[in-house]
Amino acid sequence: MKTTVIRYGLLLGALLLSIPHATAQTETPIAVFHKRNTASSFELVRLYQNQTYEHLRYHCDYRGISDCKVKRNTGEYRQTQSKLTLYRPEGEHFDSYYYDRPFRINHHLYRNVWRALFRKRKTTFRTTTDQDYVKPFYMHPKKNVSVRSEKGWAEADLEKVVELILEGAVTDEEKAMKIVHFITESISYDRAFLTTKIHACPQNDTKRILFETQLAVCEGYSLVFEELATLAGLQCETILGFSRNGLSHIGRNGEYHAWNKIWIDDKPRLFDVTWADGGDDQWIDVDPSLMIYSHFPDNSEDQLLEHPITFDQFKQLPVALPMDSISSPDFSKNKGTVFCDSLFHVAFPGHRTIRTSKVSSDVFLTPYVGDPGNITYRSYSDVKTAKTIRTADSTHVYVALKKTVTPLVFNIDNSTKVFYKAIKGSFEDLMRHYSETASNQLKERFALGIISAIYLDDHERLAELTSDTCSVFFDEEGHYIFSKEIIEEVKTWDGKLSEWVREFNTVPTKEMINQPEPGTYRDLFQITNRLQFEFEQKKHKVVLKKLNLIGVDLASEEESNQ
Numbered sequence: 001m002k003t004t005v006i007r008y009g010l011l012l013g014a015l016l017l018s019i020p021h022a023t024a025q026t027e028t029p030i031a032v033f034h035k036r037n038t039a040s041s042f043e044l045v046r047l048y049q050n051q052t053y054e055h056l057r058y059h060c061d062y063r064g065i066s067d068c069k070v071k072r073n074t075g076e077y078r079q080t081q082s083k084l085t086l087y088r089p090e091g092e093h094f095d096s097y098y099y100d101r102p103f104r105i106n107h108h109l110y111r112n113v114w115r116a117l118f119r120k121r122k123t124t125f126r127t128t129t130d131q132d133y134v135k136p137f138y139m140h141p142k143k144n145v146s147v148r149s150e151k152g153w154a155e156a157d158l159e160k161v162v163e164l165i166l167e168g169a170v171t172d173e174e175k176a177m178k179i180v181h182f183i184t185e186s187i188s189y190d191r192a193f194l195t196t197k198i199h200a201c202p203q204n205d206t207k208r209i210l211f212e213t214q215l216a217v218c219e220g221y222s223l224v225f226e227e228l229a230t231l232a233g234l235q236c237e238t239i240l241g242f243s244r245n246g247l248s249h250i251g252r253n254g255e256y257h258a259w260n261k262i263w264i265d266d267k268p269r270l271f272d273v274t275w276a277d278g279g280d281d282q283w284i285d286v287d288p289s290l291m292i293y294s295h296f297p298d299n300s301e302d303q304l305l306e307h308p309i310t311f312d313q314f315k316q317l318p319v320a321l322p323m324d325s326i327s328s329p330d331f332s333k334n335k336g337t338v339f340c341d342s343l344f345h346v347a348f349p350g351h352r353t354i355r356t357s358k359v360s361s362d363v364f365l366t367p368y369v370g371d372p373g374n375i376t377y378r379s380y381s382d383v384k385t386a387k388t389i390r391t392a393d394s395t396h397v398y399v400a401l402k403k404t405v406t407p408l409v410f411n412i413d414n415s416t417k418v419f420y421k422a423i424k425g426s427f428e429d430l431m432r433h434y435s436e437t438a439s440n441q442l443k444e445r446f447a448l449g450i451i452s453a454i455y456l457d458d459h460e461r462l463a464e465l466t467s468d469t470c471s472v473f474f475d476e477e478g479h480y481i482f483s484k485e486i487i488e489e490v491k492t493w494d495g496k497l498s499e500w501v502r503e504f505n506t507v508p509t510k511e512m513i514n515q516p517e518p519g520t521y522r523d524l525f526q527i528t529n530r531l532q533f534e535f536e537q538k539k540h541k542v543v544l545k546k547l548n549l550i551g552v553d554l555a556s557e558e559e560s561n562q
Contacts (some may be wrong), residue, residue, distance in 0.1 A: 134155065189216070247364065334420065359380050501526075502524075
């Protein structure tokens with residue numbers, strides 16, 4: 001018995017030596033204890049000088065790093081030579097067996113004196129001196145990424161976050177890249193917004209984006225980057241404008257988007273942090289002469305070009321996307337939509353390795369969820385008949401066209417992708433193609449067919465598409481009565497639908513957007529700057545409801561049952 005008492009006294013002495021002395025800063029814990037529950041969850045208990053504790057419970061994905069959330073309790077503790085008691089906190093965020101039950105201390109924390117004396121391997125919490133475990137609770141202990149905290153996100157200190165992010169960074173470029181990677185590894189794109197149009201949280205609230213929802217759209221990504229970069233001492237601005245990223249955007253406005261202009265070593269650079277999510281660093285520090293093929297800012301100065309272009313010029317360009325961080329802007333200056341006889345030709349400066357691919361022309365259609373029409377997108381396939389010819393200073397590619405509309409993609413040296421819409425024949429040939437392939441099962445194809453039939457003055461085809469009882473085009477006897485103003489406006493059409501907007505009659509719910517009911521919404525197609533078509537869904541077909549022209553307002557309601 002005497003031996004046991006002596007042994008216990010020695011162990012208590014070792015404990016007192018093992019716990020660091022209190023410091024003047026209450027933010028720094030005087031002792032930290034760690035407990036691993038499973039491969040994806042662990043707990044920390046941190047003791048502070050002012051007799052308060054912080055109990056943290058982390059739960060992450062199976063790797064223990066990403067998609068991590070934390071629950072946090074704070075309360076008071078009492079410590080004697082051999083015992084530590086965590087008093088149950090007020091307003092606790094999670095329940096724990098360990099509150100109001102004294103731990104036995106023997107360097108580590110044990111549930112009773114016998115385990116403290118004889119069964120050291122069965123610790124409840126182990127003492128740790130790992131400095132990673134003293135990070136703020138809203139940062140992952142083992143990696144500089146944020147963790148979600150439904151209750152504690154407002155306590156996040158962004159200046160402290162930036163200090164942790166920039167550890168080891170010296171140059172402006174290193175600082176900017178560390179901030180980019182912190183953002184892209186901490187948050188994800190809010191895909192639900194694409195249908196609900198409801199943000200997970202305000203996009204200018206950096207703390208909520210990083211530490212509560214971990215969701216944002218492009219505006220949120222850009223504003224978070226701007227705020228963190230500014231705190232890091234870097235000059236940064238958010239840019240708003242239009243962006244295009246594929247074949248379906250050729251000739252169109254694209255999507256409204258946000259990205260950044262940041263000064264690195266006193267020189268402005270272009271960063272798209274949203275598109276860099278997923279490790280795509282090719283969207284960081286993009287050459288302005290290449291960026292203009294996919295991004296058009298509202299402010300022309302943000303193009304960073306010696307000779308800025310207009311929005312109309314932007315829409316006429318092919319879409320070009322970088323594939324690596326050293327993408328070259330050197331490629332053919334053809335327009336995005338190219339009319340040719342039967343052979344498409346494109347030239348690239350210098351000797352290049354070119355891979356030519358194509359895909360179904362359905363890629364140019366934009367179906368909405370709930371439409372009865374069914375579009376199947378095929379994967380890209382190599383154009384084996386494409387011929388590449390190198391001259392002294394250029395690389396030329398020739399592609400024989402078999403169809404009226406052929407989407408083409410050129411991979412240049414695995415560095416840049418360029419997208420074209422090749423048209424076999426003239427503009428009138430394209431109009432005939434749209435008219436012949438129109439279907440009242442798909443609104444976009446239907447709109448193209450109607451406007452093409454008007455352009456071609458094909459009354460018979462127009463009657464087939466809309467029926468001869470459509471009051472916009474025909475009188476009660478079925479005679480064509482289309483107004484001169486409309487015809488003149490149609491003749492200015494460039495063959496593209498610049499915008500498709502779905503408007504709901506009331507504020508839509510998520511279910512309404514995912515499975516819209518006929519009569520609860522209307523679809524508006526912008527044909528020209530002045531001309532707009534309005535469609536509605538009736539059973540399993542599309543009906544032209546109304547045609548709007550600035551200065552003219554003609555209503556229509558299809559009466560036939562075709």
